[in-house]
Amino acid sequence: MDHFRYQENRLYCEQVPLDRIAEEVGTPFYCYSEATLEHHFDVFRKAFAAIDPLICYSVKANSSLAVLDALARRGSGFDIVSGGELERVKRVGASGRKVVFSGVGKTSAELRAALDYGILLFNVESQAELTRLNALAGQMGKKAAIALRINPDVNPVTHPYISTGLARNKFGIPTARALALYRQAAAMEHVTPVGLDCHIGSQLTSVEPFVEALRRIKELLALLRREKIAIQYLDLGGGLGIPYEAQQTPPHPDRYAQALLGELEGLDVTLILEPGRVIAGNAGILVCRVEYLKDGETKRFIITDAGMNDLIRPALYDAYHGILPVMRRFDREEVMADVVGPICETGDFFARDRMLPEFREGELLAVRSAGAYGFTMSSNYNTRPRPPEVMVRKDRFAVVRARETIRQLLDQETLFS
Numbered sequence: 235m236d237h238f239r240y241q242e243n244r245l246y247c248e249q250v251p252l253d254r255i256a257e258e259v260g261t262p263f264y265c266y267s268e269a270t271l272e273h274h275f276d277v278f279r280k281a282f283a284a285i286d287p288l289i290c291y292s293v294k295a296n297s298s299l300a301v302l303d304a305l306a307r308r309g310s311g312f313d314i315v316s317g318g319e320l321e322r323v324k325r326v327g328a329s330g331r332k333v334v335f336s337g338v339g340k341t342s343a344e345l346r347a348a349l350d351y352g353i354l355l356f357n358v359e360s361q362a363e364l365t366r367l368n369a370l371a372g373q374m375g376k377k378a379a380i381a382l383r384i385n386p387d388v389n390p391v392t393h394p395y396i397s398t399g400l401a402r403n404k405f406g407i408p409t410a411r412a413l414a415l416y417r418q419a420a421a422m423e424h425v426t427p428v429g430l431d432c433h434i435g436s437q438l439t440s441v442e443p444f445v446e447a448l449r450r451i452k453e454l455l456a457l458l459r460r461e462k463i464a465i466q467y468l469d470l471g472g473g474l475g476i477p478y479e480a481q482q483t484p485p486h487p488d489r490y491a492q493a494l495l496g497e498l499e500g501l502d503v504t505l506i507l508e509p510g511r512v513i514a515g516n517a518g519i520l521v522c523r524v525e526y527l528k529d530g531e532t533k534r535f536i537i538t539d540a541g542m543n544d545l546i547r548p549a550l551y552d553a554y555h556g557i558l559p560v561m562r563r564f565d566r567e568e569v570m571a572d573v574v575g576p577i578c579e580t581g582d583f584f585a586r587d588r589m590l591p592e593f594r595e596g597e598l599l600a601v602r603s604a605g606a607y608g609f610t611m612s613s614n615y616n617t618r619p620r621p622p623e624v625m626v627r628k629d630r631f632a633v634v635r636a637r638e639t640i641r642q643l644l645d646q647e648t649l650f651s
């Protein structure tokens with residue numbers, strides 16, 4: 235359920251018509267619906283209400299301060315993967331007790347900053363990281379609560395670039411080595427093993443891989459308890475998929491919760507979840523303007539003023555995004571078209587071979603499901619300033635990140651004189 239709807243053939247975000255925002259802020263722009271974000275968070279939390287888990291929204295999906303603030307006000311915690319993301323969650327006043335830190339390459343500076351903030355849990359991904367964290371915590375006179383991120387070698391059946399729980403992936407610690415590393419951690423002076431963590435991938439469209447991973451984690455939990463290593467937290471990561479196409483039916487959070495809750499009975503742990511895409515993905519769109527139409531040999535190209543630097547998912551993952559006209563007209567025929575950007579790459583497209591209503595020059599179109607891994611993955615490729623981010627609340631909107639200027643981009647550079 236989202237709050238992007240037509241009213242009298244004009245596309246709205248909540249109670250604000252998108253053409254009005256385009257008029258005021260120009261194009262392209264990202265537009266987020268606060269009510270949709272909140273709704274997605276509430277649905278997710280409610281699904282797990284029986285056990286009241288700690289929900290740590292995955293900041294990298296959409297790290298806009300306004301988004302983080304909306305979720306923090308709802309009681310969300312945060313899963314961070316960098317020192318920059320730590321600064322963001324501090325900025326919205328998140329309690330360190332609700333922050334977990336994941337990632338294979340945490341630097342010493344990042345580990346120190348997180349120790350200083352007193353975060354709940356470091357999800358450690360290697361022996362080398364464990365050793366370094368122990369040393370740093372010692373220097374700071376602190377003790378770090380840790381989980382080991384386990385790589386359960388489960389196939390999440392998603393795009394290879396967002397599969398993270400297979401043996402060949404760089405993430406986590408192989409199950410067979412985990413017990414020995416937990417023993418080492420338990421003997422270290424400045425870390426305390428308190429959790430077990432895994433995150434097997436993103437955009438999963440069935441619950442089975444989650445259940446399979448959890449079963450493997452449970453076997454390890456039993457072994458650890460036998461060794462008197464007191465595990466209090468089970469962090470099952472994020473990864474629940476969303477519908478990008480109407481015919482896609484990824485499991486509803488209720489079904490995901492049911493599947494996990496069945497496996498969790500009697501375990502006496504606090505569950506941590508790190509949803510990203512399922513909260514933010516369908517709470518945002520990218521609005522752009524048709525710059526040119528061009529008829530190729532075999533099809534039509536709709537050339538927009540947004541490109542792969544603004545939204546890279548189609549280029550990177552061959553991802554599908556729905557395309558909607560901002561003004562719906564019923565006098566238009568449908569044509570087969572590619573929606574492409576201005577960038578000098580053949581991968582610069584938003585849709586390919588898609589039946590779409592005939593667009594005309596200057597008209598607005600919306601790229602759907604762009605709220606997660608949209609702006610956060612954007613770049614300045616082709617020296618293109620990144621678009622603004624707009625948040626809508628009921629009948630009001632605000633630019634929550636200004637459009638970059640070319641001046642800003644160039645001001646960071648100097649000649650070598």
Ligand SMILES: *Cc1c(COP(=O)(O)O)cnc(C)c1O
Nearest residue numbers: 292336436472473508509510511
């Ligand atoms: C990216 C990531 C997530 C969020 O994944 P989604 O598919 O957006 O839910 C959660 N945990 C970790 C460790 C991640 O890297």
